[in-house]
Amino acid sequence: MIHLPRGTQDILPGDSEKWQYVEDVFTTICHQFNYKEIRTPIFEHTELFQRGVGDTTDIVQKEMYTFNDRSDRSLTLRPEGTASVVRSYVQNKLYGVNTQPQKLFYNGPMFRYERPQQGRMRQFVQFGIEALGSADPSIDAEVIGLAMHLYQSLGLKSLRLVINSLGDQESREAHRQALVNHFKPHEEELCSDCQQRLEKNPLRVLDCKKDKDHPAMQDAPKILSYLTDEASEYFNQLKKYLDAMGIDYVVDSNLVRGLDYYNHTAFEIMSDADGFGSISTLSGGGRYNGLVEELGGPNTPGIGFALSVERLLMALEVEGVELPVNEGLDCYVISMNDEANLKAVELVHELRKHNIQVDKDYLGKKMKAQFKTADREKATLVLIIGDEELQQNVVQVKNMTDGIQETVDHKDLVSYIKDRI
Structure with missing residues (x-):
């Protein structure tokens, strides 16, 4: 691996x-x-x-x-x-x-x-x-x-x-020279990096992690005194x-x-x-x-x-801040058989074009297992399609929050879902 x-x-x-x-x-x-x-x-x-x-x-x-x-x-x-x-x-x-x-x-x-x-x-x-x-x-x-x-x-x-x-620039030059004058007597006590910095850019000496506790750091010249x-x-x-x-x-x-x-x-x-x-x-x-x-x-x-x-x-x-991220689906479509699954594919595609977050089963699970998946996905609504729904051109819509289930005609489905999410 x-x-x-x-x-x-x-x-x-x-x-x-x-x-x-x-x-x-x-x-x-x-x-x-x-x-x-x-x-x-x-x-x-x-x-x-x-x-x-x-x-x-x-x-x-x-x-x-x-x-x-x-x-x-x-x-x-x-x-x-x-x-x-x-x-x-x-x-x-x-x-x-x-x-x-x-x-x-x-x-x-x-x-x-x-x-x-x-x-x-x-x-x-x-x-x-x-x-x-x-x-x-x-x-x-x-x-x-x-x-x-x-x-x-x-x-x-x-x-x-x-x-x-x-x-x-004038302030920096005056401060730079003050830093060189201050650290020069301690040069041999500083780390090799700071010895190089003292020549090239003495301000970087103040930012050293290795020498931060060196006594010379405590009373080093402050830039505010040279403004x-x-x-x-x-x-x-x-x-x-x-x-x-x-x-x-x-x-x-x-x-x-x-x-x-x-x-x-x-x-x-x-x-x-x-x-x-x-x-x-x-x-x-x-x-x-x-x-x-x-x-x-x-x-x-x-x-x-x-x-x-x-x-x-x-x-x-x-700090224990919980971000308000949306972790759940708007809808999950459950199909009862192969013919219903064909309708589910069509319905899922149509709902997505209306900016509705929706998914369906792709593993051929039984209805009970599909409901468990919808629950794990934190779906707000579950859309159920079986033989009777296919014949009547409707969908059973169950609200997973309050358990209320209603029959909704296909032509009203988008507006019905948007009203409830």
Whole structure:
């Protein structure tokens, strides 16, 4: 027997309906916020992620699924969605269309080679949005508001929004130098990854999982102490917008996004629910002015966020939220003999054309066994066809909720069913 690869999963009936439900909610909310769907390839040229995610990140250094195709081109299964969206934005010249900013959303599988654990897989599904073309802090608030609205619409309550500012370029440079000066005396005590990061991107040192308890981490320089007046005003405006929207938040100066082009707004949404686990982050995002230029486009500001569907479903389960998924059939058709089965085939096909969810027996079961199947399928109505019904051109309809059974003429059947479902 061949098993599925480690870090992947089969989503079976019973669970797939939950996935469909949250996907529908996400799509509906994105449309309400006027975000349009974009679909990009599952694999891209490796260079895209080296430039778009960053050479110093764990994603690029350790977690990408990279391979050479038959023409010896290096390709990578996408580990995240932003780089692909920005590549498409540049390649298709979306910066030139009349509607700006371009507000886009995506939904699809991503791939990272990391240790599988609950809520974190090697193939996982991300929802994400990107808003490209505006440097207004009000759109930062909109992006955060969309993420919070999604979680709250699905019924989550134990949420904590954490925000920070990474400042503008001048702020980042001053903070970068302060970090180098702070960590340099401790360089030999840091892990090999952090020693490299200290030279290339010292902000990534603050995000290290191995050295997180090192004493030097506790008193490392905070970016908020190095904000320029303009960057500080931007952050204050964001907080005013969030206040106006009634969105609670906590400012955490330790929250970083380690890529060079990230600036100003950074945020994460956490679950504080009991039993969720030590890794509490549900989603994260931030402003990435400079990424479009890095990938060959014009100077274009952008902001976005992404969330893991697996972790979303995990949070719903921990909080005991039951999604209102429809697990039952509208109708189940029971036929008493071969002639009735012919009529059942015709009837099932006709009802489906009227958007009625209906099924029938395909195993030649006896009437009692067909009723058991209808019960297992949670059918609201059971339609019974026998010799007498065939002669009179009617159907016996039994309501499985109250047990009432009525005779219904074929010509009235569609309206009768729709009235009762």
